[in-house]
Amino acid sequence: MLSIVKRILGQMKNDKRSLGLLLFAPLLVLTLLFFILSDSSYVPKLAVNDMSEKFVAELENHATVSEETEKPEAADYLEANGIDALIWNDSEGTHIELLEKNSKSAAALEAIQDTNKALQPTKNELIIDYVYESSGDNQLDSLSFVFLGVISFFFVFILSGMSFVRERFGQTLERMLMTPIRRIDVIGGYTLGYGLLAAVQSVVIILYAVYVLQLQVEGSVALCTLVMILMAFSAVSVGALVSIFANNELQLVQFIPVIIIPQIFFSGLIPIDTIPFGLGNLCYLTPIYYGCTALEMIMIQGKGVVEIWPWLAGSVAFIGVLFLANVTALKKYRRL
Amino acid sequence: MKIEVCEVNKSFKQQQVLNQISLTIEGGRIFCLLGASGSGKTTLLRIMMGAIPADGGSVTVGGIAVPNRQLLAEMGYMPQNEALYEELSAWENLKFFAGLQRQSRKTFAADAEALLQIVDMAACKNKLIRDCSGGMKKRISLAVALIHKPKLLVLDEPTVGVDPVLRRKIWLYLRQLRNEGTTIVVTTHVMDEVTQCDDAALLRNGHIIARDTVKNLIAQTPDGNIEELFFIDNQSEAEAPLC
Ligand SMILES: Nc1ncnc2c1ncn2[C@@H]1O[C@H](COP(=O)(O)OP(=O)(O)O)[C@@H](O)[C@H]1O
Numbered sequence: 001m002l003s004i005v006k007r008i009l010g011q012m013k014n015d016k017r018s019l020g021l022l023l024f025a026p027l028l029v030l031t032l033l034f035f036i037l038s039d040s041s042y043v044p045k046l047a048v049n050d051m052s053e054k055f056v057a058e059l060e061n062h063a064t065v066s067e068e069t070e071k072p073e074a075a076d077y078l079e080a081n082g083i084d085a086l087i088w089n090d091s092e093g094t095h096i097e098l099l100e101k102n103s104k105s106a107a108a109l110e111a112i113q114d115t116n117k118a119l120q121p122t123k124n125e126l127i128i129d130y131v132y133e134s135s136g137d138n139q140l141d142s143l144s145f146v147f148l149g150v151i152s153f154f155f156v157f158i159l160s161g162m163s164f165v166r167e168r169f170g171q172t173l174e175r176m177l178m179t180p181i182r183r184i185d186v187i188g189g190y191t192l193g194y195g196l197l198a199a200v201q202s203v204v205i206i207l208y209a210v211y212v213l214q215l216q217v218e219g220s221v222a223l224c225t226l227v228m229i230l231m232a233f234s235a236v237s238v239g240a241l242v243s244i245f246a247n248n249e250l251q252l253v254q255f256i257p258v259i260i261i262p263q264i265f266f267s268g269l270i271p272i273d274t275i276p277f278g279l280g281n282l283c284y285l286t287p288i289y290y291g292c293t294a295l296e297m298i299m300i301q302g303k304g305v306v307e308i309w310p311w312l313a314g315s316v317a318f319i320g321v322l323f324l325a326n327v328t329a330l331k332k333y334r335r336l
Numbered sequence: 337m338k339i340e341v342c343e344v345n346k347s348f349k350q351q352q353v354l355n356q357i358s359l360t361i362e363g364g365r366i367f368c369l370l371g372a373s374g375s376g377k378t379t380l381l382r383i384m385m386g387a388i389p390a391d392g393g394s395v396t397v398g399g400i401a402v403p404n405r406q407l408l409a410e411m412g413y414m415p416q417n418e419a420l421y422e423e424l425s426a427w428e429n430l431k432f433f434a435g436l437q438r439q440s441r442k443t444f445a446a447d448a449e450a451l452l453q454i455v456d457m458a459a460c461k462n463k464l465i466r467d468c469s470g471g472m473k474k475r476i477s478l479a480v481a482l483i484h485k486p487k488l489l490v491l492d493e494p495t496v497g498v499d500p501v502l503r504r505k506i507w508l509y510l511r512q513l514r515n516e517g518t519t520i521v522v523t524t525h526v527m528d529e530v531t532q533c534d535d536a537a538l539l540r541n542g543h544i545i546a547r548d549t550v551k552n553l554i555a556q557t558p559d560g561n562i563e564e565l566f567f568i569d570n571q572s573e574a575e576a577p578l579c
């Protein structure tokens with residue numbers, strides 16, 4: 001088993017390009033995503049009706065403000081004038097009407113909240129309405145955990161799947177199996193070897209995300225890393241398992257839409273309980289679900305080991321099941 | 337180690353590659369499996385080692401039915417294509433397979449050095465396989481098959497692409513191994529290699545059409561020319577429709 005681990009690390013050492021792709025490509029993608037999702041320089045356009053001078057003056061520090069003397073019909077007005085939010089007062093409190101949930105409305109709300117903070121004493125209730133109600137209550141920037149999980153899973157899956165396919169194609173697998181090694185050691189060595197590489201990748205990604213991209217993590221960064229490493233190990237196993245059904249590299253690539261994309265659906269991008277026909281229950285079959293849910297709980301909700309252990313256990317169980325499946329599947333190549 | 341192949345059949349999809357093959361290979365001899373390309377030599381070797389299952393029949397090596405893990409430890413296999421790790425050097429490949437065979441780490445360096453000397457690769461042992469020529473890969477692959485001093489050596493076309501001088505050196509070494517008691521099974525379609533072997537069998541159309549000591553086989557040919565062996569092959573093909 002140790003021979004295989006050493007061999008895999010040796011191969012990587014001599015294959016600088018793969019190593020670079022494994023470590024730096026995810027960072028590149030993550031950085032790009034970071035800039036796409038955080039349009040932080042965007043100045044929201046707000047319209048106010050019958051608000052105090054003080055409020056408007058402060059609001060102008062955070063947004064482009066236009067004052068309306070008549071309270072317009074929100075739906076038509078917002079769309080026609082490209083305004084992000086309409087603000088007015090009545091006996092209930094301060095009303096904020098927005099078009100829909102997106103990064104622009106998030107920026108608008110932030111501007112209003114900043115204004116309220118600056119004006120502190122006026123403690124009036126904010127009543128937020130959307131013209132187009134959508135079911136999700138996630139803001140885009142809080143979906144970072146999905147991307148962290150999916151990106152690392154994807155790269156590791158490709159790496160381990162490809163190398164297994166190549167090993168079969170070049171018949172080094174047959175040669176390896178013509179030694180007294182046990183099947184369990186082959187899979188163990190493979191999982192451990194590529195798992196170690198994947199773990200290094202996970203650490204690099206998380207450190208980069210937290211310390212360079214300044215991603216908000218409410219809970220413990222170490223716990224995040226642990227979850228990422230578990231997810232990486234399951235990615236190695238999924239890659240190895242899928243490669244058994246692929247006869248060449250092309251076929252492995254063709255498996256990506258079948259294996260990876262459905263997992264993204266269950267990664268938290270779409271709230272599981274809104275998926276109809278009980279299809280949401282399929283999430284328990286996708287390793288990304290366990291990892292991403294745990295990441296969400298740590299990064300967004302600041303939960304600790306006590307709360308997330310079921311998902312950690314799910315990840316570990318998944319790795320165990322995949323391991324046994326791989327050992328059994330290897331029977332196709334040697335009956336012992 | 338005596339190898340007994342008993343009524344082995346093998347088909348891939350519709351194509352029958354081996355048809356009721358029965359064959360005994362005595363221990364401590366060099367046995368040569370002759371046959372045209374595509375005649376099923378590789379398939380027969382793989383069945384003999386237990387790499388793939390036969391459709392029917394049985395194979396025992398040293399009295400033990402294949403596949404068997406203890407047997408694998410005593411067997412050295414050199415596949416027809418190189419089957420080496422491209423991103424590793426010759427030395428690292430040797431080290432990996434020695435590790436799988438649980439070779440002692442202390443003696444490894446000396447053994448590997450000696451083997452690389454024999455296949456004339458000592459000078460570029462740290463070269464990556466992906467930078468090696470076909471003949472170099474062949475030689476490294478042979479060294480890998482020999483690294484754990486197997487009692488049974490299975491070599492699939494071992495000297496294709498190796499120059500004549502080195503080829504002679506390799507055969508000399510194989511015969512020395514044979515004298516030390518190693519059983520060696522090789523396949524080839526190069527005629528003059530047959531003379532290096534003790535026994536030979538001709539494989540054609542899924543049947544063994546001749547099997548004897550090399551001396552006797554050559555005696556059967558009209559003018560003692562080894563190449564005539566191929567014509568024994570053709571005659572039987574001509575006779576085939578009659579029976
Ligand atoms: N895995 C396989 N699947 C399908 N056909 C195969 C397979 N392996 C070998 N064959 C077929 O079996 C025949 C014998 O092949 P092989 O044993 O490699 O011949 P040789 O080694 O004598 O050149 C060939 O016609 C080849 O096409």
Ligand SMILES: [Mg+2]
Nearest residue numbers: 377378416492
């Ligand atoms: Mg062959």
